[in-house]
Amino acid sequence: MACLSFLPLGTTVEMLSDVDLLDAYSRAVISVVDTVGPAVVGVSGVGTGMLITPDGYALTNSHVASAVKAYELTLRDGTTLKAELVGKDPHTDLAVLRASGTGLPHARLGDSGQLRVGQLVVAIGHPFGFQSTVTTGVVSALGRTMRAQSGRTIENIIQTDAALNPGNSGGPLVDTRGQVVGINTAIIAMAQGICFAVPSNTAQRVVSLLIRDGRLVRSYLGITGESWPIHRRVSRYYHLEQESGVRVAHIDPNGPAQHAGFKKEDVLISLANHSMKGVDDLQHFLTDWPVGIPAEAQLLRGTELLKRTIIPTELKS
Secondary structure, three states: OOOOOOOOOOOOHHHOOHHHHHHHHHHHHHHHHHHHHHHEEEEOOOEEEEEOOOOOEEEEOHHHHOOOOOEEEEOOOOOEEEEEEEEEEOOOOEEEEEEOOOOOOOOOEOOHHHOOOOOEEEEEEOHHHOOOEEEEEEEEEEEEEEEOOOOOEEEEEEEEOOOOOHHHOOOEEEOOOOOEEEEEEEEOOOOOOOEEEEEHHHHHHHHHHHHHHOOOOOEEOOEEEEEEEOOHHHHHHOOOOOOEEEEEEEEOOOOHHHHHOOOOOOEEEEEOOEEOOOHHHHHHHHHHOOOOOOEEEEEEEOOEEEEEEEOOEEOOO
16 A cells, blocks of 8 residues: 655555545645745746855856846845856756855755656745745656757756746755755746756756856767667676666767767767766766867667767857
C-alpha cells in the first residue's frame, strides 16, 4: 500500500478519509510556503527572485534581470532593498543580484536529480507586487529541452503543471521538503498547464561561477544532445564503466563537432578521459574545459567505438 511522504509514519492512504488527505496536502503546502516564502522577493516590479544567502545574494532569471536597469528587491514584509547585478548567464536564463544586508531570509538549492514524474511541487512567486503567490502541481516531465533567448538549448528542463504567469519568472519551484528544485522560467502562452523550470543542479553550478567571475565562459562543440542508454552487450564488449552516454541529435554545420567528424546519432562516451554519462556531464565539462584546447572524444557509432579529436570554440551569447 502506498504512503505519502507528508503523512505520519505508518499511515497509509487507505486509512484516511478524503478530508484527512486534503488536510495533509494543505499542511505540506503550508510548510513549504513557511520555509521558503520569506526568501522570495519581487525584482523591480517585473519578476520574481529568491535570496540564497543571508548576506543578500539573490537568484532570478536572466531575462528578468535584463528587463530593468536599476534593481530593487521587495521582501514579503514589504521591505525594499537596493541591489546590483553580479552577473547573468542568458544561456541558462539565470542571473545573480546582490543586495546589501545581513541575516536575510534565504532558501537552499536542493538536488533536482532526485525529482520524479508525478511528484508534488509548489511554485512561489512575487508577480506584479502580489507577495507570496502560491500555486501547486506535479512534475509533468523531466529532461525536456527549451531554447533560451540567447538561442542556446537549455537541457534537462523540468516541466510542471503548477500554474505560472510572467511575473512568476525567476521564482522557486519547491518540493514538499522545502528544497528548491527549480527556477521557474517560462510558460507556453497558448497552452494550459505547461510551465518550465531550470533545474536546481544547473543553477548551483551557474550561481557559483557568476558570484566568482561575473560571467561564464563555455566551450562549444556544436552539437545538441540527449542522454542515451548504451546496450549492455556493447558496454561489456568495450569494457565501458558506464551505462549511458550522450546521443548527438543535431550538429552545427560549421561547428567543431562537424570538423572533427561527428555524425548525427553518434553516442558520445567520453571527452578527454571524462565520462559523458548524460547531458549534465557534458555541460559541466564544457563549462570547465578551456576554449581552444583539443580534447579526445570517444564515440559509439552503432556498435563501433571511434576516437576523434575535437577543438572546442567559445560559446557566444
